[in-house]
Amino acid sequence: MNIVLFGAPGAGKGTQSALLVEKCEMFHISTGDLFREAIKNESALGVKAKSFMDQGKLVPDDVVVGMVEEVFEKVGDKDFILDGFPRTAAQAEALESMLSRHSKKIDRAVFLSVPSDLLLKRLTGRRLCKECGAVYHIQTKKPQKEGVCDLCQSSSLYQREDDREEVISTRLQAYENSTAPLVKYYKDKGQYVEIDGVGPSEEVFAQVKSVLVE
Ligand code: AMP
16 A cells, blocks of 8 residues: 655654554655755755755755655555655645556555644654664653664764754644645545554554555
């Protein structure tokens, strides 16, 4: 089954995608991760995306769609997860034509529902490992040794530039204005499934997985 995984920033898309990759061997396309990688490599794409991302704004549709088109070539026969794409109506339309060119389809658009006060707590407290990308939280998922990654032992936990409180409100606004309307879009297509994204990630994952076998 091919899925779109969507929801507000902090809803847990990255966490659920990582579990899907680990347990179901799906092909993961995360536009946020791809942009962060491009920024790290200082590529032309990274330069284009950085200022938008740092301000919490959406990267322009043509840039995002061009990037996804390139990655889509590598999906092959695997089932895939689109994580954080589409985020606008124009991207959703572009996805449709991309899918039909590749004779593929989306089976479910899985929406992770999380109330906004919890989104804020998750985002402001989130810390990442610069080396391996592991995700921590200053209250709910502390590393065993402060500032040190449990997985790769590096002491490079950091806060994403766009997880600072002053940027988060812009991200949430962009979500409300541009992405939330996709709920109706996917409902109309009969692909929409809503999942309660509150609670331990394994419990949320059990629900996500049940959608894949329906
Ligand atoms: P994420 O890691 O999904 O929270 O994305 C981080 C940032 O990358 C977003 O705040 C946007 O600036 C940018 N971004 C990721 N995906 C998209 C997309 N589909 N459309 C526009 N901007 C995106």
